[in-house]
Amino acid sequence: MTTDRTLFDYLLRLADSDLILAQRLGEWLGHGPVLEEDIAFANVGLDLLGQARMWFAYASEVETRMNGRGRTEDELALLRDGGDFRNLLLVEQPNGNYADTIARQFYFDVWHELLLTRLERSADARIAEIAAKALKEVTYHVERSTDWIIRLGDGTDVSHARMQAAIDVLWPYTGEMFTADATDRALTGDGVACDSESLLAPWRERVGAVLSEATLTLPSAEWMQRGGKQGVHTEHLGHVLAEMQWLQRAYPGAQW
Amino acid sequence: MYAQMVDTGAKRVRSLDELSPEERAFQERIDADIKIEPKDWMPEAYRKTLIRQISQHAHSEIVGMLPEGNWITRAPTLKRKAILMAKVQDEAGHGLYLYCAAETLGVSRDELIADLHSGKAKYSSIFNYPTLTWADIGAIGWLVDGAAIMNQIPLCRCSFGPYSRAMIRVCKEESFHQRQGFDIMIRLCQGTPEQKAMAQDALNRWWWPSLMMFGPPDADSVHSAQSAQWKIKILSNDELRQRFVDQTVPQADFLGITMPDPLLEWNDERGHYDFGPIDWQELFNVVKGNGPCNRERLSARVKAWEDGAWVREAALAYAEKQAAKAAKQAA
Ligand SMILES: [Fe+2]
Ligand SMILES: [Fe+2]
Numbered sequence: 023m024t025t026d027r028t029l030f031d032y033l034l035r036l037a038d039s040d041l042i043l044a045q046r047l048g049e050w051l052g053h054g055p056v057l058e059e060d061i062a063f064a065n066v067g068l069d070l071l072g073q074a075r076m077w078f079a080y081a082s083e084v085e086t087r088m089n090g091r092g093r094t095e096d097e098l099a100l101l102r103d104g105g106d107f108r109n110l111l112l113v114e115q116p117n118g119n120y121a122d123t124i125a126r127q128f129y130f131d132v133w134h135e136l137l138l139t140r141l142e143r144s145a146d147a148r149i150a151e152i153a154a155k156a157l158k159e160v161t162y163h164v165e166r167s168t169d170w171i172i173r174l175g176d177g178t179d180v181s182h183a184r185m186q187a188a189i190d191v192l193w194p195y196t197g198e199m200f201t202a203d204a205t206d207r208a209l210t211g212d213g214v215a216c217d218s219e220s221l222l223a224p225w226r227e228r229v230g231a232v233l234s235e236a237t238l239t240l241p242s243a244e245w246m247q248r249g250g251k252q253g254v255h256t257e258h259l260g261h262v263l264a265e266m267q268w269l270q271r272a273y274p275g276a277q278w
Numbered sequence: 279m280y281a282q283m284v285d286t287g288a289k290r291v292r293s294l295d296e297l298s299p300e301e302r303a304f305q306e307r308i309d310a311d312i313k314i315e316p317k318d319w320m321p322e323a324y325r326k327t328l329i330r331q332i333s334q335h336a337h338s339e340i341v342g343m344l345p346e347g348n349w350i351t352r353a354p355t356l357k358r359k360a361i362l363m364a365k366v367q368d369e370a371g372h373g374l375y376l377y378c379a380a381e382t383l384g385v386s387r388d389e390l391i392a393d394l395h396s397g398k399a400k401y402s403s404i405f406n407y408p409t410l411t412w413a414d415i416g417a418i419g420w421l422v423d424g425a426a427i428m429n430q431i432p433l434c435r436c437s438f439g440p441y442s443r444a445m446i447r448v449c450k451e452e453s454f455h456q457r458q459g460f461d462i463m464i465r466l467c468q469g470t471p472e473q474k475a476m477a478q479d480a481l482n483r484w485w486w487p488s489l490m491m492f493g494p495p496d497a498d499s500v501h502s503a504q505s506a507q508w509k510i511k512i513l514s515n516d517e518l519r520q521r522f523v524d525q526t527v528p529q530a531d532f533l534g535i536t537m538p539d540p541l542l543e544w545n546d547e548r549g550h551y552d553f554g555p556i557d558w559q560e561l562f563n564v565v566k567g568n569g570p571c572n573r574e575r576l577s578a579r580v581k582a583w584e585d586g587a588w589v590r591e592a593a594l595a596y597a598e599k600q601a602a603k604a605a606k607q608a609a
Contacts, residue, residue: 055586177592
């Protein structure tokens, strides 16, 4: 049986990955390679931020059920410490060059679309509803990052080399999208979440097809990093939070 | 304004009978409020002035993304973060419309950007001031976007069709920008004493630079007269500045913060606020490149452009490969 605690934990995973990736994309705004890209990445960032807010809103309701008082979206996003964040390690990785950003986005988007397609049919009506809304946006995200993988992979020698390097470097952070822990298993059993492991085959197939069209090689390294979903992060998250949470922490209780 | 001190190449404005028949027909169309379109004949000076003015305006939108972008990652709430991202994204869109409008005059976006990066083209002086606190994001929306609206609403009626249409699209979004800025200020002014002090400090730093956005006094500006005759400048610098002061002072009163101008006072006779002298030396200095952030702003733009070169080259190379493939298939 799904407990509210498990559900809450799962909702934070969804919210935190969206939030941290949106935060990363926000760093690009005004610094992209061409104006149209600034606009496009701002769109993706805004979509993800909006989705994070929907997941936080639901998490807050669940927390109210548990404790009588649920934290607001800002308390959840801006006053939790790193160990309480449940995002994938992938999304906290730094922007790097444009190829790094695109590779991170592509890996995430393909997974995100597969996940939301399942969650759209979740036994939990609220999850199904949010997933359906998010899916409409994410379909466009996948198209866009796919397009860039192909253009950079099959562009110039320089872009090909950078794209391949980014694909390789970020590869070990893709594993945790497909490993299930107790939270995943409990929720999957109830039809609330989906079986993370079952997303791996379609993900590999899609990623492999795009990389091959892009004249890039699917990495073969087996070793995968993990820990994000359990709150054990890379060093990068602390810096993201220091920046993102600073005003709330410097002026406790102030309204903005 | 977003386009300050635009050089028209004119020493003085000529009267109708000093003009060639073509020039005269052109001026008569303008006088009759008929829009000039890119394919129409136009005096070379009109074309050049418009390129300067529209590109300055476009550059201002793009450089203007930097001081505000500076706070996206630090916005105090998720809602504010979303609003600020959307706002900065709008400014990128404004830049895009304006570059497109300028391109109808026979220059390319790349050429215009090269002029910005070399320092040949200018952008609004206002974006050379730093955003030091969250209140600066409020002050920019309230004052800078407020001043932009003041300038751009009349430009919706300007004589050049593509510019006028770009301004109409831009103005629709600017009022949202101004409101979100004012809303930030309201929150701060109703907040803790520290927050209110932050709001006052932002007003102190942004007020005078905002007044300078409208450009030098009318008396010092030959170019304004020529631009007015061409209807690419509808109201004079001083008129716009006065309107802005008249609109903004009551808003500061509403917020309960004070303009940093001891001479500011309502003048019953004129029906306007009188205000203290503007330090034009400061404006000329900032325009010359000596503002607090000129170097950072320009180098941030140049860096983005240079770092992105390989991405643009790759996109081009890919498109060429695809076109070659398509041509081969067709053959
Ligand atoms: Fe704008
Ligand atoms: Fe604006």
